[in-house]
Amino acid sequence: MLTLLITIFVLVYAAIALEHPLKINKSATALLGAGLLWTVYAITSGDAATVGANLNDSLTGTAQIVFFLIGAMTIVEVVDAHNGFEVITSRIKTQRLSTLMWMVGFVSFFLSSMLNLLVPLGVTAVLLGDRPVVAPQRNPDEEPFHTSAFERNLMFFMGLGMLVAVPLFKTLTGLPPFLGILFGLGVVWLVGDVVHRQEEDLRKQRLTLARALTRIDMSSVVFFIGILLSVALLEHTHILSGIAQWLDRTVGRQDVIVMIIGLVSAVVDNVPLVAASMGMYDLKQFPADSFLWEFMAYCAGTGGSILIIGSASGVAAMGLEKIDFLWYMRKISGLALIGYLAGAVFYIAEYRLLH
Numbered sequence: 001m002l003t004l005l006i007t008i009f010v011l012v013y014a015a016i017a018l019e020h021p022l023k024i025n026k027s028a029t030a031l032l033g034a035g036l037l038w039t040v041y042a043i044t045s046g047d048a049a050t051v052g053a054n055l056n057d058s059l060t061g062t063a064q065i066v067f068f069l070i071g072a073m074t075i076v077e078v079v080d081a082h083n084g085f086e087v088i089t090s091r092i093k094t095q096r097l098s099t100l101m102w103m104v105g106f107v108s109f110f111l112s113s114m115l116n117l118l119v120p121l122g123v124t125a126v127l128l129g130d131r132p133v134v135a136p137q138r139n140p141d142e143e144p145f146h147t148s149a150f151e152r153n154l155m156f157f158m159g160l161g162m163l164v165a166v167p168l169f170k171t172l173t174g175l176p177p178f179l180g181i182l183f184g185l186g187v188v189w190l191v192g193d194v195v196h197r198q199e200e201d202l203r204k205q206r207l208t209l210a211r212a213l214t215r216i217d218m219s220s221v222v223f224f225i226g227i228l229l230s231v232a233l234l235e236h237t238h239i240l241s242g243i244a245q246w247l248d249r250t251v252g253r254q255d256v257i258v259m260i261i262g263l264v265s266a267v268v269d270n271v272p273l274v275a276a277s278m279g280m281y282d283l284k285q286f287p288a289d290s291f292l293w294e295f296m297a298y299c300a301g302t303g304g305s306i307l308i309i310g311s312a313s314g315v316a317a318m319g320l321e322k323i324d325f326l327w328y329m330r331k332i333s334g335l336a337l338i339g340y341l342a343g344a345v346f347y348i349a350e351y352r353l354l355h
Contacts, residue, residue, distance in 0.1 A: 001040070002237060004040060004044070005037060005234070005237060005239065006239060008036055008040065009037065009230060009234065011033075012032070012033030012037075016029050025219065026223055027222040030226025030227045031222065031225070034226040034229040038233055041236075041237065054233075054236040058229060058232030061228075061232070062224075062232065063178075064176050064177075064178040065178070066224060067178040067181070067182060068177055068181050069221055070221060071184070071185045072163060074209060075163060075181075075184065075188055077212035077213075078155060078188055078207075081212055082152055082155040082156070083146075083147045084156030084159065147207075151195065154195065155191075155192070158187075158188055158191055162188055165180065165184060166181055166184065192208065192209055193209075196208070241280060244280035247260075258292065258296050259344055261296065261299060262299025262300055262303030264303070265300045265301075266305075266306035274296065274297075274300045277296055277300070291351055295344075295347060298343065298344065299340075299344060302339070302340050302343060306336045306340060307328070307329065307333060
């Protein structure tokens, strides 16, 4: 049974990675894979009650992640509908590529792994020099929509505040993050309705949260449902724990194992990969604030940029911007790998120095 489940899972992931050459949507593949895996598991195990209990348990965790995604994506869409991101973009005045990239790198010093971004940006800045930045053309089918400075600032800082407040909500209440993001979504919705209550219907409809719900990428949400349910099955059948034990015996060093997982995320989407890693290692043995999970967050998050198929955003960019896989591998993958390794080495050295 285990061999069959692993084979199905590998084939599903291969189809997801080759979405564009096969011309089969990854969401359809993920749902098909989840359904097929759980069906095979139920038939071969012969214990429908246990399989049903495992599925219900997996559904709880999957639903929390999906609710969180829907809430966060809707808040972003509301901010975008109000042109809220112009609060940032309007303050970027430079038209030189090297200057713009170093500005982004400076901000990332505080928000993420500095070297992972600065090293490839530094190499790129040297190679490209002062090449001017060309703004993307607006979609001709999308009519420009104007909002006041008050609306832009209010919704930008309101949306950003709700997203940033989720960890604080979790710390103060102990409740799961999905409830915090839904609570924040309700606050943003209420404020939006109050602000636009006196406006004409056409403008109000354009700015309501209800319209934002229709603009979120539900295809990606469905993809996560399928892939997370598939990964959950591998956890219940102890396939993931077996892989973890094999890595411990073969490799031994935890930091090297995590770096390997990060490199795997260049092929496998980082969200299900982290979900799989959570099934490989016991949270009682490795608490949430341990080195394993902190380093895993870095490696899985940034390793996915080494290949364009390694993240949902990369796959989306392939479709939207018609980016060729081989072009990305020739032009970008080497820089992304340099940044990944530089950040990983720095993180390990920093951890050992402080601990």
